[in-house]
Amino acid sequence: xxxxxxxxxxxxxxxxxxxxxxxxxxxxxxxxxxxxxxxxxxxxxxxxxxxxxxxxxxxxxxxxxxxxxxxxxxxxxxxxxxxxxxxxxxxxxxxxxxxxxxxxxxxxxxxxxxxxxxxxxx
Amino acid sequence: xxxxxxxxxxxxxxxxxxxxxxxxxxxxxxxxxxxxxxxxxxxxxxxxxxxxxxxxxxxxxxxxxxxxxxxxxxxxxxxxxxxxxxxxxxxxxxxxxxxxxxxxxxx
Numbered sequence: 001x002x003x004x005x006x007x008x009x010x011x012x013x014x015x016x017x018x019x020x021x022x023x024x025x026x027x028x029x030x031x032x033x034x035x036x037x038x039x040x041x042x043x044x045x046x047x048x049x050x051x052x053x054x055x056x057x058x059x060x061x062x063x064x065x066x067x068x069x070x071x072x073x074x075x076x077x078x079x080x081x082x083x084x085x086x087x088x089x090x091x092x093x094x095x096x097x098x099x100x101x102x103x104x105x106x107x108x109x110x111x112x113x114x115x116x117x118x119x120x121x122x
Numbered sequence: 123x124x125x126x127x128x129x130x131x132x133x134x135x136x137x138x139x140x141x142x143x144x145x146x147x148x149x150x151x152x153x154x155x156x157x158x159x160x161x162x163x164x165x166x167x168x169x170x171x172x173x174x175x176x177x178x179x180x181x182x183x184x185x186x187x188x189x190x191x192x193x194x195x196x197x198x199x200x201x202x203x204x205x206x207x208x209x210x211x212x213x214x215x216x217x218x219x220x221x222x223x224x225x226x227x228x229x
Contacts, residue, residue, distance in 0.1 A: 038166075046158075046166065046209055048218040061217040062123075095165055105154040106172050107213035112165035 002027040004096050004113035012090075012120050018083040022096030022113055029072060030054040034099035035079045036109060037070070039092040047092075051099055052079055086120045093117050124148050124212050128221035134229040141197040143224045145210035150190045154214040157186055157195045160223075161206045169208075170195065200226070 008020035022035070029035065036051040050060035052070040060068050069082045083090060098111040125148035135141050145155065153173035158166040168177045170186035173193055183198040197204055205228055210221040 045222045046211075046220040048220070059216055063217070100171075105152070105213050105215075107154070107218075108156040108168055108171040108211075109158070109166070110168050110171075110177065112167070115165050 002098065002111060004098065004111060006094060006096050006113045006116040008116060008118070010117060010119060012086055012118060013122055014087055014120055016086055016120075018081070018086050018090060018094075018118055018120075020081045020094055020096075020116065020118070021078050022080070023076075023078045024098075025077070029077045029079065030074055032101075034101060035072070036097045036099050037081045038095045038097055038109070038112075040095070040115075041089075041092045049081065049083075049094075088120050091118065091120045123217055124151060124215060124219055126210055126212055126219050126221040128208075128210060128224045130224060131222065132225040132227060134227050135200050136229045137200055137202060139200045139229075141200050141204075141226060143195045143208055143226075145188075145193045145195070145221050147191045147193075147212055147214075151212045151214035153189050154212055155186075155188065155193045156211045156213060157184075158209045158211065159204075159206045160209065166209060197226075 003025045005023045012018045034051045037049040052058045067084045072079045093115040095115045096113045097109040100110045101107045127146045129144045155173045157170040160166045174186045185196045207223045207225045209223050
């Protein structure tokens with residue numbers, strides 16, 4: 001079955017760049033799914049960061065759009081997230097998730113990675 | 123952005139209890155509403171999509187209802203593994219937004 005696994009540095013300095021990768025195993029990233037990032041600050045709720053299709057099409061949360069870039073690496077069956085100019089407010093568990101979009105606005109996150117904690121601190 | 127508001131923020135219940143969680147959208151979202159369960163230290167898990175469709179493998183004690191702006195998640199008979207935090211999420215428009223969560227605790 002398809003599995004997702006996040007990886008990347010657990011500590012990033014303020015004003016630096018957060019970079020994470022989500023490896024997709026058990027199935028091709030070039031399927032009919034979109035691929036998303038969601039984050040959760042410690043003790044708080046979930047925030048959608050954005051999503052990407054294997055064609056490279058993206059949709060970002062306007063609240064983060066100026067600092068976020070997502071990309072797809074089809075040869076390695078993975079997708080990535082970059083967040084620039086990070087502050088302590090970006091400290092969170094970052095999840096990658098698979099999106100099932102079955103028509104109109106029938107859209108949901110049906111598969112999640114385990115998540116990785118990224119701390120922004122000097 | 124569409125704001126999602128859940129109530130209550132937390133509740134205490136016993137095994138076997140019937141539990142209802144409410145989610146209200148700031149504008150009509152038709153039936154484009156999903157529910158997730160999150161256990162401590164774990165990733166969220168999809169329970170219900172399109173307001174009332176049960177995700178494959180999810181026990182039938184979970185059910186969802188509602189349309190427009192008001193939605194409910196019901197657990198018909200609470201089991202020990204159901205003590206967790208529950209989130210609603212709208213898929214009507216971007217940005218995708220979640221409710222603040224409802225924590226179900228053991229009484």
